[in-house]
Amino acid sequence: MEIRMAVTKTPKYAVSDSGDSVEIVERPKGGLTAILADGQGSGTFARITSNLVVSKAASLISEGARDGAVARAVHDYLYAIKNGKVSSTLTIISVDLDTKSIVVSRNSNCPVIIKKRNDIKILDEYVESIGFHKLMKPSITEFALAEDLVIVSFSDGILSAGKKTGLMMTVENIVDLVRESCPEEIDSLAETILESAIKMDKGKPSDDMTVVTVSICPYYDQKKIRRMRVSLPF
Amino acid sequence: MEIRMAVTKTPKYAVSDSGDSVEIVERPKGGLTAILADGQGSGTFARITSNLVVSKAASLISEGARDGAVARAVHDYLYAIKNGKVSSTLTIISVDLDTKSIVVSRNSNCPVIIKKRNDIKILDEYVESIGFHKLMKPSITEFALAEDLVIVSFSDGILSAGKKTGLMMTVENIVDLVRESCPEEIDSLAETILESAIKMDKGKPSDDMTVVTVSICPYYDQKKIRRMRVSLPF
Numbered sequence: 144m145e146i147r148m149a150v151t152k153t154p155k156y157a158v159s160d161s162g163d164s165v166e167i168v169e170r171p172k173g174g175l176t177a178i179l180a181d182g183q184g185s186g187t188f189a190r191i192t193s194n195l196v197v198s199k200a201a202s203l204i205s206e207g208a209r210d211g212a213v214a215r216a217v218h219d220y221l222y223a224i225k226n227g228k229v230s231s232t233l234t235i236i237s238v239d240l241d242t243k244s245i246v247v248s249r250n251s252n253c254p255v256i257i258k259k260r261n262d263i264k265i266l267d268e269y270v271e272s273i274g275f276h277k278l279m280k281p282s283i284t285e286f287a288l289a290e291d292l293v294i295v296s297f298s299d300g301i302l303s304a305g306k307k308t309g310l311m312m313t314v315e316n317i318v319d320l321v322r323e324s325c326p327e328e329i330d331s332l333a334e335t336i337l338e339s340a341i342k343m344d345k346g347k348p349s350d351d352m353t354v355v356t357v358s359i360c361p362y363y364d365q366k367k368i369r370r371m372r373v374s375l376p377f
Numbered sequence: 378m379e380i381r382m383a384v385t386k387t388p389k390y391a392v393s394d395s396g397d398s399v400e401i402v403e404r405p406k407g408g409l410t411a412i413l414a415d416g417q418g419s420g421t422f423a424r425i426t427s428n429l430v431v432s433k434a435a436s437l438i439s440e441g442a443r444d445g446a447v448a449r450a451v452h453d454y455l456y457a458i459k460n461g462k463v464s465s466t467l468t469i470i471s472v473d474l475d476t477k478s479i480v481v482s483r484n485s486n487c488p489v490i491i492k493k494r495n496d497i498k499i500l501d502e503y504v505e506s507i508g509f510h511k512l513m514k515p516s517i518t519e520f521a522l523a524e525d526l527v528i529v530s531f532s533d534g535i536l537s538a539g540k541k542t543g544l545m546m547t548v549e550n551i552v553d554l555v556r557e558s559c560p561e562e563i564d565s566l567a568e569t570i571l572e573s574a575i576k577m578d579k580g581k582p583s584d585d586m587t588v589v590t591v592s593i594c595p596y597y598d599q600k601k602i603r604r605m606r607v608s609l610p611f
Binding site for chain 1: 580
């Protein structure tokens with residue numbers, strides 16, 4: 144089998160810094176983890192916050208800490224250094240080859256959508272962001288690693304797209320796109336969701352927008368070749 | 378302009394764990410850094426070492442530390458926790474949008490190849506690996522960020538390919554591939570170098586093999602969209 148992850152992101156229109164940050168890191172006992180944070184506000188300040196959150200989480204994941212502990216520790220860190228005055232969302236999606244499971248840890252106002260074969264599940268339990276409240280618990284969902292799986296996460300710039308133009312992106316719009324997708328084409332799924340959101344904002348994103356897609360697909364090649372591609376326009 | 382980075386890697390034949398580790402991280406003041414480490418030996422032990430090295434370096438880069446300080450700090454860390462008994466190579470390639478420069482930091486027996494338009498430069502100054510000797514300095518090369526640039530780094534599994542079969546990969550073979558490449562196609566450059574090396578080992582890599590390519594190319598789209606793609610067969 145093969146784990147695939149894709150990220151597509153754009154900043155708010157006419158703002159050079161995106162307040163969303165994403166990293167994908169290797170798990171020390173095998174597997175990959177995608178980390179998405181949306182820092183409070185927009186521009187440089189939000190970017191510094193989300194960078195702090197994501198890099199702290201990435202560092203703890205690399206050291207082998209379990210996802211629930213990572214979310215708690217990153218919250219405590221942000222709460223301590225910003226004195227409870229700055230919040231951020233944090234979504235951690237892990238494909239853990241050691242425990243052979245998928246772990247989704249949410250501290251976000253945005254849902255995570257999961258498609259297992261043809262079944263859609265929406266993780267949208269209400270949960271606080273990190274950084275604001277003294278006590279915070281992530282919403283954690285764990286299930287067995289299996290083929291034919293697609294997971295989609297995004298920042299609230301995607302969900303608030305079209306608010307000003309009256310077109311309005313809904314979770315159902317995104318679910319429809321996920322339903323039509325296949326695990327081999329999560330690159331284009333991430334692109335399609337971002338494109339739809341930008342279109343609803345008439346080409347001018349009214350907030351930072353990020354889409355993260357994860358899938359498990361069959362792998363037939365005998366040679367096990369890992370690949371990574373990153374592009375960043377400036 | 379656009380920064381592009383591509384990684385292609387495969388473990389030694391019949392070994393599930395690669396002793397090479399790579400991460401690509403965002404720089405807090407803008408830009409990207411690729412980090413490549415080849416841990417001493419092969420298999421799980423080497424993988425744990427290179428993972429430690431790369432994740433420590435990634436964490437320091439994310440915190441804003443300059444590359445030369447990162448190489449020194451990671452060496453000191455490995456030297457301290459392994460008591461000078463375990464070595465690793467470490468190559469750090471940064472595209473720094475804050476200083477508008479490229480920084481290559483090498484502690485590796487493998488060269489880094491740079492193509493600026495049609496000029497080829499090979500960074501192959503002798504330099505120690507990290508972890509073994511009390512005092513260690515990285516070999517650092519810095520130059521201005523410019524369009525039409527290709528940078529290639531690899532682990533010694535690439536350079537030692539063919540040793541057993543008598544076909545022998547040479548730096549010149551790789552330089553020829555770099556010379557023919559263009560900044561828009563560094564994905565296929567990474568693939569071609571890896572494929573050539575695997576072919577010289579008759580389809581059975583005699584060591585862990587990793588290729589990292591970096592380029593700066595023109596970017597024409599008005600929308601600034603960042604992308605990341607990762608795939609990991611297991």
